[in-house]
Amino acid sequence: MESHPDHDLIKAQFQELEKLDSLEKLDSFIEENQLGGRIKAFYTKYPQVDFRLSVADIEKLKSMKIINEDHRLEMLNFPEDPLSKLLAAVLWKNGDIYKVQHLVDGITGREGDRTKYSLILKQYGASLATDEEPIVDQHVLRAYEIYNLAKVSFTTVHNIKRKSIYKSSDRPLLNAYKAWFKKVIDKVPKPEQSDFKEKLDKVLFLFGKNVKS
Structure with missing residues (x-):
């Protein structure tokens, strides 16, 4: 099996x-x-x-017809207060209005992905609903994927480094990462777990960002 300096570094960091x-x-x-x-x-x-x-928060928004049954924002029913309109304007300008749907899917625990690109945003929604779920982004998954390689080669590591989008097909990797994350967190005293999770996530973010090509 080949070695790769980026894999060797990340593996050592994860083991620490x-x-x-x-x-x-x-x-x-x-x-x-x-x-x-x-x-x-x-x-x-x-x-x-x-x-x-929470799910109750989403149900309240549905009752106000701000979110429909497909978990999309209904712009015509948006609240009239200045803050709501300002946030809606940012979402619209960035083309993110319908991305809220994936966030709500994660909060409510809806089964299945609506598109192959909803994996990360849906997981973020899940993390907003419960402390049990970690925030996971592309950089974190990149670091974990390199660490978790069963067979290391320059080609496989290079391809992961160039990977910028994790899709629904990567859900097994996401699930494996969440199991690893929980195993680490479970060793930490309960009163410290919240702060530990927050800092650990940022450390892993930086590890993944360091190796991105």
Whole structure:
């Protein structure tokens, strides 16, 4: 089996993370790997979200006819307050109006993916509904896929590094990652798990981003 420097590095990093069983040890890992500044920079673009969205919240929006039975936003029924209109304007301008559908699917636990590109956004919806589900993005999955390779070659690692979109066909990989993530979190004392999860996610994000071609 071939080796690859990016695989060797990520495998070593994941193995170190698997040994951590406290927030203090994770903080030391972040300091030793000089990740603190980059994590701080991450939050300047993506401020931490500290709220939940439940099935009951979605049902309320349905009763107001803001979300329809297909989980799409009904723009003509949008609230008239300035904040709602401002957020709707951003969604519309970015072409993201109908992406909300996948987010709602994740919150409500709807089975199946509406498109092959809904995997990541649907998982984010699931993470908003419960602490049990992690946030997972393309960079995190890239890092985990390289770490989890059964057979390493320059070609396989190179192809993963160039991969920018994870699709429905990658759900087995997502499920394997979630099992790995839970195994790591379960070793941490309960009072520390929330902060540990948040920081671990950012560390894995940076690992995946580091190897992207």
